[in-house]
Every structure is written in C-alpha cells, then in structure tokens.
Amino acid sequence: MAVGHRARLLRLKSVRHFSKRGKCLTLFLLLAGLGGCGGPREPVVKIGFVAPLTGDQAPHGQDMLQGARLAVAHALTEGPVIPGHSLALAPLDDQRNPTQAVAAAKKLVADPDVMAVVGHLNSSCTMPASAIYHQARMLHITPISSNPQISRQGFDTFYRTCVTDDLQGPAAALFAVRELGASRIFILDDMTTYGRGLANEFEKKLKALGAAVLGHEGITQGDKDFTPILTKIKALNPDLLYFAGMFPEGALLIKQKADVGLAARFMGGDGQFDPVLIDLATPQAAEGIYLTTIGSDIHQTPTARAFVAEYEEQFGPIGAYSAYAYEATSIAIWAIRQAGVKDRRAVLATMKTLKDYPGLFGPQNFDEKGDSLIRDVGIFTVKDGRFQFVKTAAWE
Amino acid sequence: MTPLQLFLQQLANGLTLGAIYALIALGYTMVYGVVQLINFAHGEIFMVGAYAALTVALAITGAPWWAVLAVCALGAMALCGALGWATERVAYRPIRSAPRLNALITAIGMSFVLQNLVMRIYGATDRRFPELWPAVRWQWGGVTVTLTQVVVWGTAALLMVGLQWLVMRTRLGVAMRATSQDVAACALLGIPVNRIIAVTFALGSALAAVGGMLFGGYYGTINFHDGYLTGLKAFTAAVLGGIGNIPGAMVGGVVLGLLEGLGAGYLSSQWKNVFAFVILVCLLLFKPTGLLGERVADRA
Incomplete structure (x- = not known):
C-alpha cells in the first residue's frame, strides 16, 4: 500500500509542469482508475x-x-x-x-x-x-x-x-455461600451496564442468603492501579472478593490482590473467562480463583x-x-x-x-423477550495455570 | 490492621504511583520551560518506553535481575531519547515560529501517530510485562513494602537527583535554564539554541522511558493506549507543581499520586480520577501558577 501511495505521489509530481487543463485531466484519469477497480457488483x-x-x-x-x-x-x-x-x-x-x-x-x-x-x-x-x-x-x-x-x-x-445476569449473579452467590462457605464478601464492579448489573444481582442474592456484604464499590475501566482500594478491602478482612467486569481489570485485581497480601478468595463473572486473564494476572496469583461462565463446559x-x-x-x-x-x-x-x-x-x-x-x-x-431458554451457568476454577470446569451451577 | 498501619500502607501505594507520575511530568515541564509547548505526544513516548523495555527484557535471558533492569532502562532511555529528539526535529522545529496552536495540534497528531505505530507493531491487546525483579516483600510493623515499590522509589529518586544536578551544576544545565528565559537573547550570546532544545526533548523522553519501564514492571500489563490517561495525569501533575518548574513537577507528581491513592483508599475508588482533578481545579483557583511555579509568571 505504501509503495502504491508513493507511486501516486510521484505521478502527481511529474504532472506539475503540465498545463492546468492537462493537470486536471491526469488527476481525473487517476481517480477514475482508482475508482474502477471493483468491476460489476454481484448481488x-x-x-x-x-x-x-x-x-x-x-x-x-x-x-x-x-x-x-x-x-x-x-x-x-x-x-x-x-x-x-x-x-x-x-x-x-x-x-x-x-x-x-x-x-x-x-x-x-x-x-x-x-x-x-x-x-x-x-x-x-x-x-x-x-x-x-x-x-x-x-x-x-x-x-x-x-x-x-x-x-x-x-x-x-x-x-x-x-443466559442473563439475573441468573448468573444468583448462581455465583449460591456457589460462594454454599460451596465456598463465604460469609464476609466485598463486591467490586467496573461501573459498566454489564458489570454493575451483574454485581447488583449478585449482591441481592447474597443478602437474601444472609451473607455479610462488607462493601460494594466501582473501579474505572482502563485504570491500572487498584492497590488503594485493595488495601482498604484488606483492612476489612473479607473471605471473598467478587469482581463483575472484564478480564483486563480482573487480571490486574488478581495480581495486585496478591501484591498487597489480601488473602480473600477471588470470584468473578464470565467477562473474565479468557486464558489471557491467567497470563496477565500471572498463573501463581490466578491459582484457585473461581469464575461463573455462560453455559457449562463447551468441551x-x-x-x-x-x-x-x-x-x-x-x-x-x-x-x-x-x-x-x-x-x-x-x-x-x-x-x-x-x-x-x-x-x-x-x-x-x-x-x-x-x-x-x-x-x-x-x-x-427463545422466550417472548428474545432470551434463549438454554440457561446453564458454569463454574470454573484455575488449577495449575489452566481453567478447569467445576460444575454446572444452580441458580435458585 | 490499625488505622495508622492502613494510612501508612496507603501512603506507600500512593507514593509509588506518584513517583511514576513525577518521572513523566518532568518531560512535560522541561519542554514547556524551553519552548512553551505542551507536548501531548509525551504520554505516548512514555508508552513506547514501556514497550522498548519489554522488548529488551524478552531478548536477554540468564542475566541477574539487576543487570537486566539496568540494560532495559538504558535501552528504553536510548530509544525514547532518540524518539524525543526526532519528533522535535521533524514535527516541532519547522513550526516553532508559527502560532502556538499549530504546535499543540501537531503534538496531538504526533501522539496519534505513535499510538497507532505501536498498535501496528505490538498488536492491540494487553501484553504481559515480564517480571523485571523478584517478588520480594517486607513486613514492617504491619505495613507491607514490596521490592517493586523500592525499585520504583529508588530509580525515580536517583534520576531526579541526577536531573537536578545536571540542570543546576553543568554547562548544559545553565544553557537550558538560559534558553527557558529568553530564546532570542541566548541565540545572540552564541548558545546553540536548537541543540539545547533538542537535548531537552531527548532528556525528558528518556525520563519518561524509565517511567514506562517502571509502570510496566509494577502493573505487569501494558497496552498501546496506556500513554493517554497516564500522560494526562502526569501533565496534571506538572500543572499542579507549576508547569515549567522542574522541582515542581517532582512535587506535583508525588502529590497527585498520594491524592489518588488516599482518595481511592478513604473516599471511593469510583471517584478516584474525579477527586484528583477537583483538587487540581481548587488549587489553580487560588494559586494559578501551581505549587512551586513562579518562574513562568514573568513571561506572561
């Protein structure tokens, strides 16, 4: 592409000494040549x-x-x-x-x-x-x-x-309380439509189950430094940190959670279910985290x-x-x-x-709203630096 | 954790971020000092520095970590120094006598060019940054300090002391300070103004490169658009300290980092950025020249 562009520039330079009319004509021909590359369009x-x-x-x-x-x-x-x-x-x-x-x-x-x-x-x-x-x-x-x-x-x-987040959130809450035995939970979300929505559903179910929600705060997408909020969370001594958001921020949270020495377990939503998460967070820090996913194990x-x-x-x-x-x-x-x-x-x-x-x-x-009737939520964990399927979660 | 321990821990967190801001802010303030240009491409140079360090770190294996760190720093400084010099030569010098707005827009254009160039070369996704130093941590009366933080503080302090010495004690520094006072008079006295300005760009860029390396090592991931927000914050730090004033940029960076850290830790993390900028606005209302910035007043 760069070569073609240069050739075009050279051609334009060489027409400099032409008469004004010649210049216009050359330009017109050039443009016509460029435009006519496609040929007749098929439907x-x-x-x-x-x-x-x-x-x-x-x-x-x-x-x-x-x-x-x-x-x-x-x-x-x-x-x-x-x-x-x-x-x-x-x-x-x-x-x-x-x-x-x-x-x-x-x-x-x-x-x-x-x-x-x-x-x-x-x-x-x-x-x-x-x-x-x-x-x-x-x-x-x-x-x-x-x-x-x-x-x-x-x-x-x-x-x-x-599956929608009004099922994924409760599924995560049920798993956190019943299977992980979490009772003191801090919630973070990325303040997007997805993250905040999922975190709210999670929090609602958590309260219904009688677990203590120590706090619910937002972080900004694209931000890098979460040590201040993680330090604050560490002082509250929760046993589970839940993050509803996407993997770039999730990875940083997991890594910095280890850096500040916050011992709580980490759990997150489907937006973080990507092998890149483990790479960015480092496999050591990501070991033992839990994620809910859309659907059960595709494999x-x-x-x-x-x-x-x-x-x-x-x-x-x-x-x-x-x-x-x-x-x-x-x-x-x-x-x-x-x-x-x-x-x-x-x-x-x-x-x-x-x-x-x-x-x-x-x-x-699909139901009358257009949502799929296949509503499985999966639970994955990270073991030996890889995602491992745990089970298909219940959401009620 | 007692409240005091928590406070000290947050102080350490904020100080680390602040040290990185300060290193980048120096470039903004030095360039503004000599040519009154807000070099919006500077944030991008910081990001290029991070990628340069990444490339060097991936290329050398088997050396002790401090040697790798030193080579990474020098490599990134050399590349970004050259890049800073080249942008000045190619993009800013030809329009130095044009209205100031032209240079500002050129700088924004330069920033797009660098961003897209890095995206082309390294791809658009987050890259994992290799660990440049071992994960060592010390407990100190309930306060945790990591080797990462010590490296960031140490490197930043060393470079700032070095820069201060260079500006105050060397012939080059004298020439830079003179150029910042009056370009025309300097030229009349035989100071090679063009060269001094180019060196200023190169120096500021080299400092940003180290900032980029520390940023990458501290957070562990980098992306081609990381230069934007961090650059904006560093620019804020430069203004906070008084733009054009070198110690001001150092103080501004550290203060901004602390404000962000303490704001996110004690008030709310979702208002972290808002908090920092509100403080800036309030300060500028009462002290328009920034914390230490008196030198620029005589030029206005």
Missing part, C-alpha cells in the same frame, strides 16, 4: 458483525469473529442462502465503546445488503445499538451481552443466545463436539464466546435462508417461527 446478502476488534478486549472480539466466520463458511457449503446471492460477513469494530457501537449500528442499518446483525460483546454497547436495529426492523442477535435490561426494552427485533457438550474440534483445528484453543457467536450467526443465516427473500421484515417474521433449532447447546428456543 450479496450480508450479516453484520460488531464486537471490539481492537483495544484491550480485542481477544474476546477476535474469538467471536472467528466463530462467526466459521458459521458463514459452514452455511456456504450448503449452497446459496438466497438464490443468486452470495453471503458475506460485514465485521465492524466498536472498541467496547458505546459511541462507536452506535456508529457501527447506523452504518449497518444504512447498508441495504445487511439482513441481520450478530453482535456487540458489551451490554453497554448492545443496549443503545439494539434501539437502532429495532427502528430499522433488522434482526439483531447478541451472542453474549448478558444484562437482563436489554431484552426488557421490548424490542421484537432482539434475540440473545446466552463436554456432546452437540458441540464437532464444532469445537473444527474450531480448534483452524484457530487454536476455543475462546469463551466463540461458540455463542457461531450459534448466533448460524441462527441469523437460518432465518435468512428460510425467508428466502432479501427483505428485513421477512427475515424477522421467519425468526419468530423458530422452534427447536438444532444448535450447539441442544435444541434452541
């Missing part, structure tokens, strides 16, 4: 995909993108989705930033080829974007944004393939076995959200294929007829 159906593809949460986003790509590749082996049309994924980057998420949503809505959107990792991004998709009558499936408020907005365009799910094998062969170890992105993308493609026409309303109407879709986690169905 295409696109599936929008949005997640943080750069920035600190990019590992999650890339896992999702690979899952979505695999879903498209699988669909292509079954012939064209709509006769005479090719199928393409249109990936966009929201950098976990709600403003960018809205911009991406508007861009997808404005593209007449986009028939469905799979996307947004963070609830704070999915929330505002869902309104834009709703307005455009676009089928919108989030693989993984787990804040329950999103589906309570009443948008009939909205679906999600994961032990019979219906997902073929998918996991193929994914790991192509991309390496499967990420926490890869399977959900695959599931959401496959369902979106199913709806377009069944509708058989390039029309957003028709795709949406077809989606409402979905029943017992043969998905990765078993027969997939």
Whole structure:
C-alpha cells in the first residue's frame, strides 16, 4: 500500500509542469482508475458483525469473529442462502465503546445488503445499538451481552443466545455461600451496564442468603492501579472478593490482590473467562480463583463436539464466546435462508417461527423477550495455570 | 490492621504511583520551560518506553535481575531519547515560529501517530510485562513494602537527583535554564539554541522511558493506549507543581499520586480520577501558577 501511495505521489509530481487543463485531466484519469477497480457488483446478502476488534478486549472480539466466520463458511457449503446471492460477513469494530457501537449500528442499518446483525460483546454497547436495529426492523442477535435490561426494552427485533445476569449473579452467590462457605464478601464492579448489573444481582442474592456484604464499590475501566482500594478491602478482612467486569481489570485485581497480601478468595463473572486473564494476572496469583461462565463446559457438550474440534483445528484453543457467536450467526443465516427473500421484515417474521433449532447447546428456543431458554451457568476454577470446569451451577 | 498501619500502607501505594507520575511530568515541564509547548505526544513516548523495555527484557535471558533492569532502562532511555529528539526535529522545529496552536495540534497528531505505530507493531491487546525483579516483600510493623515499590522509589529518586544536578551544576544545565528565559537573547550570546532544545526533548523522553519501564514492571500489563490517561495525569501533575518548574513537577507528581491513592483508599475508588482533578481545579483557583511555579509568571 505504501509503495502504491508513493507511486501516486510521484505521478502527481511529474504532472506539475503540465498545463492546468492537462493537470486536471491526469488527476481525473487517476481517480477514475482508482475508482474502477471493483468491476460489476454481484448481488450479496450480508450479516453484520460488531464486537471490539481492537483495544484491550480485542481477544474476546477476535474469538467471536472467528466463530462467526466459521458459521458463514459452514452455511456456504450448503449452497446459496438466497438464490443468486452470495453471503458475506460485514465485521465492524466498536472498541467496547458505546459511541462507536452506535456508529457501527447506523452504518449497518444504512447498508441495504445487511439482513441481520450478530453482535456487540458489551451490554453497554448492545443496549443503545439494539434501539437502532429495532427502528430499522433488522434482526439483531447478541451472542453474549448478558444484562437482563436489554431484552426488557421490548424490542421484537432482539434475540440473545446466552443466559442473563439475573441468573448468573444468583448462581455465583449460591456457589460462594454454599460451596465456598463465604460469609464476609466485598463486591467490586467496573461501573459498566454489564458489570454493575451483574454485581447488583449478585449482591441481592447474597443478602437474601444472609451473607455479610462488607462493601460494594466501582473501579474505572482502563485504570491500572487498584492497590488503594485493595488495601482498604484488606483492612476489612473479607473471605471473598467478587469482581463483575472484564478480564483486563480482573487480571490486574488478581495480581495486585496478591501484591498487597489480601488473602480473600477471588470470584468473578464470565467477562473474565479468557486464558489471557491467567497470563496477565500471572498463573501463581490466578491459582484457585473461581469464575461463573455462560453455559457449562463447551468441551463436554456432546452437540458441540464437532464444532469445537473444527474450531480448534483452524484457530487454536476455543475462546469463551466463540461458540455463542457461531450459534448466533448460524441462527441469523437460518432465518435468512428460510425467508428466502432479501427483505428485513421477512427475515424477522421467519425468526419468530423458530422452534427447536438444532444448535450447539441442544435444541434452541427463545422466550417472548428474545432470551434463549438454554440457561446453564458454569463454574470454573484455575488449577495449575489452566481453567478447569467445576460444575454446572444452580441458580435458585 | 490499625488505622495508622492502613494510612501508612496507603501512603506507600500512593507514593509509588506518584513517583511514576513525577518521572513523566518532568518531560512535560522541561519542554514547556524551553519552548512553551505542551507536548501531548509525551504520554505516548512514555508508552513506547514501556514497550522498548519489554522488548529488551524478552531478548536477554540468564542475566541477574539487576543487570537486566539496568540494560532495559538504558535501552528504553536510548530509544525514547532518540524518539524525543526526532519528533522535535521533524514535527516541532519547522513550526516553532508559527502560532502556538499549530504546535499543540501537531503534538496531538504526533501522539496519534505513535499510538497507532505501536498498535501496528505490538498488536492491540494487553501484553504481559515480564517480571523485571523478584517478588520480594517486607513486613514492617504491619505495613507491607514490596521490592517493586523500592525499585520504583529508588530509580525515580536517583534520576531526579541526577536531573537536578545536571540542570543546576553543568554547562548544559545553565544553557537550558538560559534558553527557558529568553530564546532570542541566548541565540545572540552564541548558545546553540536548537541543540539545547533538542537535548531537552531527548532528556525528558528518556525520563519518561524509565517511567514506562517502571509502570510496566509494577502493573505487569501494558497496552498501546496506556500513554493517554497516564500522560494526562502526569501533565496534571506538572500543572499542579507549576508547569515549567522542574522541582515542581517532582512535587506535583508525588502529590497527585498520594491524592489518588488516599482518595481511592478513604473516599471511593469510583471517584478516584474525579477527586484528583477537583483538587487540581481548587488549587489553580487560588494559586494559578501551581505549587512551586513562579518562574513562568514573568513571561506572561
């Protein structure tokens, strides 16, 4: 690209001595040459995909993108989705930033080829974007944004393939109190839609179970230094520290918790379920932490076995959200294929007829709010520097 | 933990952060002193320093930790010093006589360039920073001090004393102080003003590089956008201490670190950043030149 740019500059320099008219003509020809590279466009159906593809949460986003790509590749082996049309994924980057998420949503809505959107990792991004998709009558499936408020907005365009935090939070609380025997708990969250929502659900259940909540505070995403708050927590002497947030901050909390000598156990939510967490936190500090996850262990799910094998062969170890992105993308493609026409309303109407879709986690169905009826919450721990499945959690 | 132990522990936490802020703040204040430019790319140079140290640390194995640390520091200082010199030469010197706003916008542009360059080279995700020193900790009457903290304090103190000596006791330092008073008069007296300004950029950048290395070693992870917020905080520290004043930047950095540490520890961690900036606003309302900043007043 750089070479081409330089060549263009040189060419522009060489026209300097031409007459003004000659200069304009050369420029025009150059631009026409640049513009005409594409050739005639063939009809295409696109599936929008949005997640943080750069920035600190990019590992999650890339896992999702690979899952979505695999879903498209699988669909292509079954012939064209709509006769005479090719199928393409249109990936966009929201950098976990709600403003960018809205911009991406508007861009997808404005593209007449986009028939469905799979996307947004963070609830704070999915929330505002869902309104834009709703307005455009676009089928919108989030693989993984787990804040329950999103589906309570009443948008009939909205679906999600994961369990919500009003179940994950209580599941974590039950496990912490009943299985870990925690009775003095301090809660931290990252003040995002996801983190605060999950932490509140956790706290509510904790109080119902009669455990002592020593405090509930927020930290800022992107911050690095948590030693002051951890020192304060150490002085309160809790037996469990719970953090609802994402892995970059989770890793720092785990590492600095060891640095300040806070002996309490660490527990967190699904946003930290990524091998990068163990690497960033150092395996010694991460040993023995507990995380709740969306769904149970994907490696032990019979219906997902073929998918996991193929994914790991192509991309390496499967990420926490890869399977959900695959599931959401496959369902979106199913709806377009069944509708058989390039029309957003028709795709949406077809989606409402979905029943017992043969998905990765078993027969997939959605309730009237658009939330998946598959509601497993898994519990993982870190042993010998690796995530290890503990059990499928109960949430009531 | 007794309240006193808790307070001392929070003091130690804040002091560590403050030492890093101070090292970065020095670069802002030195550059402002000589050319009245707020070099917004300075935070990025700090981040490049962290990545440079990471690269050096991954390249050498088998040496004792203090040797690795020294080589990392020198490598990062050399690279960032050169980078600081080059940005001045390429981006700021050609427009030095232009209105000040041009230079400011160039600096912001420079910051984008460096950020995206590092993102291209090292990727957009967090990188684990190798452990540059062993995880040793001392208990001292209930207060825990780690070797990390001692390394940060020691390195920062050493560099600041060194800088103070350089500025006050050497010919170069005299020339720098003279340039900060009046560029035109210095040029008339035969001081190579351009070279002095370039050296100032290089020195400030080298200090930021060490700050970057300590930052990486202390927190254990780095990212290409770490320069933004930390740079902004360090700039705040420079203003707090009185921009253009070298001891002011040191004091400002430490004070800001302590304010953040104590604010997050005693009030609320979610208002940590707000707290630091509110203090800054209040101080500037009553003392617009900052804690120690009187020298710039005569130029206004």
